[in-house]
Amino acid sequence: MRARNSAAKQETEGASRTFTEAARRAQIVEAAIEVIAEVGYAKATFTRIAKRAGLSSTGMISYHFAGKDDLMREVVAEVFRVADGYMVPRIEAQTTAAGRLRAFIESNIELLGEFPKHLPAVVEVLGNVRGEDSTMREFCAAMDSLVDTHTHLIHEAQKTGEFGEFDPRVMALAIRGAIDGVVSRAAKDPDFDAVACGRELADLFERATRNDKRGE
Amino acid sequence: MRARNSAAKQETEGASRTFTEAARRAQIVEAAIEVIAEVGYAKATFTRIAKRAGLSSTGMISYHFAGKDDLMREVVAEVFRVADGYMVPRIEAQTTAAGRLRAFIESNIELLGEFPKHLPAVVEVLGNVRGEDSTMREFCAAMDSLVDTHTHLIHEAQKTGEFGEFDPRVMALAIRGAIDGVVSRAAKDPDFDAVACGRELADLFERATRNDKRGE
Amino acid sequence: MRARNSAAKQETEGASRTFTEAARRAQIVEAAIEVIAEVGYAKATFTRIAKRAGLSSTGMISYHFAGKDDLMREVVAEVFRVADGYMVPRIEAQTTAAGRLRAFIESNIELLGEFPKHLPAVVEVLGNVRGEDSTMREFCAAMDSLVDTHTHLIHEAQKTGEFGEFDPRVMALAIRGAIDGVVSRAAKDPDFDAVACGRELADLFERATRNDKRGE
């Protein structure tokens, strides 16, 4: 493998990366997201991605990315970037844990309406990756850290008495799993109205997290 | 010999499938389940499966199955068979909808302890299948029908007043997604104690489904 | 390769071949003829032939024949046997060279009506065989000897003045080729009325062979 993986490039060459190169990379990542969401991880070959990106050959992708793993990592990173940009303001606008949880779930599902391919793509990638390669471990770590963050926030809300008593890690996992289930379904069934699920899902987890004994 | 897919064989040749052939098929399916769970759908090649099954060549698998789709269908069928055998009695022993829901979730997760590879394998397969091939559509249909069944049962429990008011389809999807999330996690992280999650998850969905207004 | 090729068997074991074995061989040869005629030489696999013969496995074929070449040789031999039985009496009933030529062509084409698969099968086999293997060379030799025989008969008829002046070898080849063309066509196009061609073809070669200067 060439030493030129994107991480190395970012660190050692820094600002020297030209605008057009960045644009090329973004273009490829975007195409990859679309292709992965449409045909699934297994069939998301360089050939298909290149064709979608309007590139004449797969060599272009290998030139800009150190390998398939590198491209996939960028796909995940890009989706996270977009998701953060959309969700974080909406979550931070809330003052209660319940509000933030609702904002998290609803904005996450809303994202499916705004960027219909992004979440399905990331679910595909993370569902098909193992922690074998050191470079791959980053993927899982990223997702785990999200769950961990939730676990932590839930735990805090339990300490203030806003949330009831339950295992915060299982709750975080369940929320993640339920959302991913909706995302997967939305990706495979174009008729499925994912956005309509958002409020319902938020209601569900509100009931599951609230402290019934509060104020007794 | 295309026509020799398992369905055709079962229907047209009936009992003519010999004992040893059935044993070989079962052996291959078992190996496939293990390999899929361990390395993921994309890397679960005939070569790896044959090696795991102690077979001398991939040709042996092609000899016993009409193709990869056929093998995958058998994998799903076998896991469903095992899961049904384990879960159905436990579910039917319950008399209330809440009891059945809990039994469903807990026995499903317990299955991870008894057959640690089965559910991860099926999650991998169903997560990587598109409804393109007519033979593939059966997979999705099987899973969908499960969700549909739950949707229906939830709806019934709502009519009796045992469950509260919410969209039964979203609830069914959320349950499915949460369980799959736990299964996926268990598959990738051997240290993850899935079984411990069962009761927690059941508690979670009990809170989410129960009718708070009952008896008011 | 096992020493037990059919030729060896016939010569060394002679009458020791049991009736049932001969029946089995005949049954396989018959199935092979049908399969070859229907799907062509390339797709005439042991699997297909065994299925057509009502055999449970291809091993049966390998048991009775030393190999694919051996089976093919038997196919050719059987067709020649049948063709001889049908054509020779009809040819020998004629007293003139022209009559014999006509009887040859017409009875050859008529054979297509009586045994629709036999000639197409042999055309397929001989068209796909090279003289590389020593065992294969027999095939070509058989066909060549037929053409040689015709060449000789034509030459005789030229000496008596019954036939005109032309290269007897080319004539023999042309007759063979024209008949094979009709046979091929008949095999691939079920609507083609081969039998109706017989007289026309015989007329054609009568005009081409007759001595126009005779009696001048």
Added chain:
Amino acid sequence: MRARNSAAKQETEGASRTFTEAARRAQIVEAAIEVIAEVGYAKATFTRIAKRAGLSSTGMISYHFAGKDDLMREVVAEVFRVADGYMVPRIEAQTTAAGRLRAFIESNIELLGEFPKHLPAVVEVLGNVRGEDSTMREFCAAMDSLVDTHTHLIHEAQKTGEFGEFDPRVMALAIRGAIDGVVSRAAKDPDFDAVACGRELADLFERATRNDKRGE
């Protein structure tokens, strides 16, 4: 990349096929022609063709052709192109039907001297093709249309009285069959002097077609 069959490429990408790609394709087609003529259709594998073409792997062939069918279609097309280039001027230089028929036969056989592998290759391909695949049907159609054209021309010559009375379709088939027989023989027997046959064959069919009653 299924869509990259030559037809699609030619139509959708038009002139975008580069010079070197066209050269590679031509080189592969040429190698295929030689291999098919030498070892026969059944044994003309990508491996053998790649080796003959000096390519490192069979993948190269799959890269340039959509599949074996595509390559075979190109083989047939290339031979037809060469044959047309050689034969059509010689045929059109003739003013009588008899002259054109002779020119057709003689130039066809002469082609065996100029391009000894071309006609044998095409006879092999067309002899081993069934009308199953839609793409294959084109082959047969191409050959049938040639026979049909002859049938028509013969019919015209009969109406002017230049040719005698006979079934034009059978005559066309016989001509085709006789030539193919010579071609086949030439392919298998390197000592066979095909060119010498040309005039003889033309004489033969001149006698068979001429109107004996003309001017009576």
Added chain:
DNA sequence: GATGAATGAGAATTCATTCAT
């Protein structure tokens, strides 16, 4: 003699990656 499961070589095809231009 007969069976059918097993074998292993070889087929076409796809893919990520490399490299000369």
Added chain:
DNA sequence: GATGAATGAATTCTCATTCAT
């Protein structure tokens, strides 16, 4: 920087043949 042709490993699948029972 960019291109696209070439590479070679890997994958699924088929086939004739063998061998223990």
